[in-house]
Amino acid sequence: MRHPRLPPIVLFAARLLAACLATVPAHSAPEAPAAPRNLPKYVVGACAGCHGTSLEGGSAPSLVDATWKFGGSDDQIAASIRVGNPQAGMPAFGGSLSEKDIRGLVVHLRELASKASQRTNPAPRLNEKALNSSRLHSFLIETSTSNLVEPWSLAFLPDGRSLVTEKGGTLRVIVAGVAGAPVVGTPPVDASGQGGLFDVVPHPEFARNGWIYLIFADPQKKSDGKVQSMTAVVRGRIQGNTWNEQEVVFRAPLSTYRGSGGVHFGGRMAFDRAGFLFFSIGERGQGPDAQNLSLPNGKIHRVHDDGRIPADNPFVAQAGAMPSIWSYGHRNPQGLRIDPATDLLWEHEHGPRGGDELNRIQRGRNYGWPLATYGINYNGTSITDLTARADLESPLTAWVPSIAPCGLSVYSGDRFPLWKTHLFVSALGSKELRRIQIKEGQVVDQEIILKAPGRLRDVTTSPDGLIYLLLPDRVARLVPGGP
Ligand code: HEC
Known part of the structure; x- marks a missing residue:
């Protein structure tokens, strides 16, 4: 081989390298x-x-x-x-x-x-020692509660306390930044696989009635003696540090419970202004079930605060349909929040490989899984070439590649004025916090605010307008800072 224009020193180095490579043992060959x-x-x-x-x-x-x-x-x-x-x-x-x-x-x-x-062009890493900057606001990150294990959901009570769930099955009350011992007597959960204790949400009139709602992977013994699980919703009151007066708000038929180590439980809840409770159940790894209205999985449900079925739910009059279903064709929704200003219901869900979706949920609509998707199978083979179909709702945005979103907040505070009404999405896979601005039903701006060192499971806005983020071992908050 000739190297006409290379200076001798480079040629020498190249020959030396070639000679070295020739003598490296085969197992470490480049x-x-x-x-x-x-x-x-x-x-x-x-x-x-x-x-x-x-x-x-x-x-x-x-x-x-x-x-x-x-x-x-x-x-x-x-x-x-x-x-x-x-x-x-x-x-x-x-x-x-x-x-x-x-x-x-x-x-x-x-x-x-x-x-x-x-x-x-890496996204900014979460920096706890200095000011973090983003396009619209600079902020500091402060730890507000430490010593948690896989916290999944954070909710604020009107009296200044807050509640945090941990995936493994514990609910804790946080007072002045300190998480108390696990509340005694909360329901047992199936914490295997993607199961666990998910969202905690107080009743909109908590100050008057004290109800707290939990959604979780509910283990139940079937007639053959096997314990299997499915997403369920209960409410109860915390007295002292004990979970009392529990009532079942939603429990699916036992026939829909599946074996342990399961996937796609969904597990978010949201109350609207009229006091209806919405909650999400993933398709439990059974894609086609999301299109079957007789089954609870792959759906967003809507019930009264005590679990009764609202008379105006879309499928109450349809023979064989589950009357609690509000929308269907969902894969694994782990973000579900009402915009307090508009009462719009926002949802996001995990797609397969590629194809995570942000949706606006509307009564009776079909969100398309698995008939149309932006994603493909994990092994690289395709599911369908259809990303959209006229009779199916299209997402506002689809994340390809996947970010694995878990946690959603509509920012409604005053401390970050330029972020008002924007959506914040936390993510497990990409370990990032995203800001999304929507105008007239279109995503007009999207920004990765930070990348965290671990999986993020929830983001929420506090009553005093700060943004709280669940890191794998603690709660941190974004506080305005800088010029
Ligand atoms: C025989 C060589 C050859 C093969 C094989 C080939 N490509 Fe290309 N591809 C090219 C060339 C050359 C261009 C640039 C064409 C031009 O500039 O007009 C190109 C352009 C493209 C573009 C457009 C890029 C742009 O900037 O808009 C895409 C997309 C693309 N290829 C995808 C693929 C994929 C996917 C495969 C495999 C299935 C593939 N190509 C196989 C030679 C090849």
């Missing part, structure tokens, strides 16, 4: 850059030859640098793959790949592009 995980063979084979092993560029341009000659929307990228640009050397794949496969490729490209941009 490997070719790893092919992206989970990519179907046809991607590596059919694209990597020109676009590079990780599609970061070869003889053909990079597909992961967020610059698109022919447009970067999902549809435009799909069109580039389908029709190609044969004169310039990009083959048309429309004949050899199905629309499902092309959709799968678009998700792969988005995942790779997101990883590449995290490397070159």
Whole structure:
């Protein structure tokens, strides 16, 4: 090999390196850059030859640098793959790949592009020692309550105390920043797999009636003696440090309970201004059930505060339908909050690989899982090429790649005036806090406010207008700071 223009020292170094490499034992030999995980063979084979092993560029341009000659929307990228640009050397794949496969490729490209941009342009990391800045506000992060284990939900009481649940099954009362011992007598939970104790929400008239609502993975013994679980809702009152006067608000038929180590319980609750209680149940890993109105999973439900069925629920008159269902076609909703100013009900849910959704929930509507989705299967194969269908509700935004959202707050305080009415989303997978601004039903701005070192399970606004965030071992709050 000739290296015409290289100075001798470089040539020497290169030869030395080559000589060293030749003598390294085989097991530590440098490997070719790893092919992206989970990519179907046809991607590596059919694209990597020109676009590079990780599609970061070869003889053909990079597909992961967020610059698109022919447009970067999902549809435009799909069109580039389908029709190609044969004169310039990009083959048309429309004949050899199905629309499902092309959709799968678009998700792969988005995942790779997101990883590449995290490397070159990382989101700000949560900084507890200095001012954190974001586009609209600067803030400090303060720990407000420590010594927790996987806190899942935080709720403020009108008397200044707050309540926190831990996934493992404990409910604690926080007084002046200090979490008390677990409240005695709360219901047992199935904490295996994705199960556990989820949301805690006080009754809107808590000051008068003292009711506190819990939603959790409820373990029950079936007729064959096996203990299985399903999402259930109870309410009770805390007297001293004891859970008393428990009433069941919602418990699904035993036939719908599933084995332990289960997935997709949903587990959020929200009261609207009229005092109706909404709550979410994930599809429990049974996608098609989300479309079956006789089953409770994959649905948002609506009941009176004591569990009675409201007469104006959408499916009360439909034979065989569960009368508590308010909307359906959901995968795993772990964000559900009412905007106190507008009474709009916002929801987000985990999609499969790619395809987490932010939705506005409306009476009786079908949100499409698993008939239409922006995501693909975890093993890289496609579910459907349909991201939308006229008779199904489309999300306001879909996160591809997935962020695994868990926790939602509509900011309604005064301490961060430019954030008023914006949605805040915390996330398990991407460990980030996102701000989302919506105008006239459209997402007009979205920003990653911070990346945390661990999974984030809830974000909520306190009555005094601060934003509280559940870190894996404590509660922290965002406090305005800086100029
Ligand atoms: C034989 C070489 C070759 C193969 C194989 C190939 N491409 Fe390309 N591709 C190109 C070239 C060259 C361009 C640039 C075309 C141009 O600039 O007009 C391109 C452009 C593209 C673009 C448009 C990029 C932009 O900036 O808008 C996409 C998307 C794309 N390729 C995806 C793929 C995918 C996915 C595969 C595998 C299924 C693939 N390509 C396989 C050569 C190839």
